[in-house]
Amino acid sequence: MKYPTIVLFALAALVLPTLATNDYLWGTIGDNDYKLAKDTVSKAFFVGVVQKKTYVFKQSNNLDALTITAIKVTDKKKSNGATVVLSSGGPGSKGATLKFTSERGCGISDLVEIWGR
Known part of the structure; x- marks a missing residue:
């Protein structure tokens, strides 16, 4: 009885990390929020190299700039996401800077959505 349970947990420990993606959400998206930006951040893989990329969100007019309420990053890769x-x-601010770091030998492919009001 103990062995099938142990084998099941061991198998789950091996399979689940490969299915997990690196999705992030800072803040909350409210009903009255506007989508301020929707951009794809990508960088091709290079064998043996950790890829890095910086994404900067700035609003052009500071007087009419909206306040960010949420930042949502969706990993487009099935495994080895950044x-x-x-x-x-x-x-709570008017801009944001995100820093992406890939796993060694993998690329970056993420969707960034910024919400505000």
Whole structure:
């Protein structure tokens, strides 16, 4: 009885990380929020190299700039997705800087959506 359970947990521990994606959400998307930006961040893979990319969101007119309420990053890769760090700005501010880092030998392919009001 113990062995099938152990085998099941071991199999789940091997399979689930490969199915997991690196999706992120900072803040909350409200009913009255507008989509301020929708951009694809991508960088091709190179064998043995960790790829890095910085995404900067700025609004052109500071006087009429909306306040960011949420940033949603959706990983478009099924496995080996990039990690994302919100290095400055974000919810409650007018701009944001995101830093993407791929796994070694993998590329970056993410969808960034920024919401505000």
